[in-house]
Amino acid sequence: MKEGRKVSESRITLSQHMGVTEANVLGNVHGGVIMKLCDEAGGTSAMKHARRPVVTVAVDSMSFHSPVHIGNLLTVQAEVTWVGRTSLETRLVVTAEDIMTGTVVHTNTAYFVYVALDDGGCAVEVPSLICETEEERILQEEGAARQALRLERRRQERPIELQNNVN
Numbered sequence: 634m635k636e637g638r639k640v641s642e643s644r645i646t647l648s649q650h651m652g653v654t655e656a657n658v659l660g661n662v663h664g665g666v667i668m669k670l671c672d673e674a675g676g677t678s679a680m681k682h683a684r685r686p687v688v689t690v691a692v693d694s695m696s697f698h699s700p701v702h703i704g705n706l707l708t709v710q711a712e713v714t715w716v717g718r719t720s721l722e723t724r725l726v727v728t729a730e731d732i733m734t735g736t737v738v739h740t741n742t743a744y745f746v747y748v749a750l751d752d753g754g755c756a757v758e759v760p761s762l763i764c765e766t767e768e769e770r771i772l773q774e775e776g777a778a779r780q781a782l783r784l785e786r787r788r789q790e791r792p793i794e795l796q797n798n799v800n
């Protein structure tokens with residue numbers, strides 16, 4: 634494995650003020666907007682670790698604990714929690730701030746997995762992860778367990794046969 638890189642070196646925070654174009658029919662922020670921001674934050678953190686382009690290969694299930702309102706400041710804190718040979722898991726902690734009152738609500742936490750690519754678009758080895766704190770070490774252990782579950786799920790997936798291929 635390549636020489637290691639610290640968790641703190643690729644930790645990032647992405648914030649966006651939620652406007653009316655982010656609304657769903659109920660007038661709150663659309664869940665897809667939050668997912669996209671998570672993917673952007675996770676991808677950026679993974680790229681900072683790998684110093685290579687990355688693609689998303691897996692997104693763990695996402696649950697939203699409370700709505701995000703139009704006018705809130707949505708913030709995603711992203712960090713790499715576990716690294717395989719070519720894949721990286723990132724943790725996304727999402728909060729929404731009422732800018733007028735300063736009240737901050739934790740809306741959800743999610744885990745997205747990326748694969749680093751070489752110039753030919755093939756999966757390429759990434760630096761190992763250096764954990765400096767007990768919290769980072771715990772997250773890394775949990776990340777390894779989550780990845781094992783993902784790969785087991787992938788193994789059990791039944792391929793879909795498309796009926797209407799024209800080729």
Ligand SMILES: CC(C)(COP(=O)(O)OP(=O)(O)OC[C@H]1O[C@@H](n2cnc3c(N)ncnc32)[C@H](O)[C@@H]1OP(=O)(O)O)[C@@H](O)C(=O)NCCC(=O)NCCS
Pocket residue numbers: 688689690691716717718719720721746748754755756780783784787
């Ligand atoms: C990423 C991609 C290039 C990998 O192809 P590949 O090299 O044949 O895939 P592999 O099976 O060797 O997997 C590469 C790594 O991804 C991991 N991986 C693959 N599928 C995964 C899944 N469902 N969940 C978690 N990890 C997964 C593998 O464990 C491996 O990790 P490791 O090297 O750390 O052990 C290919 O799957 C791809 O292009 N996918 C589409 C990505 C994309 O376009 N995403 C945007 C959204 S559509």
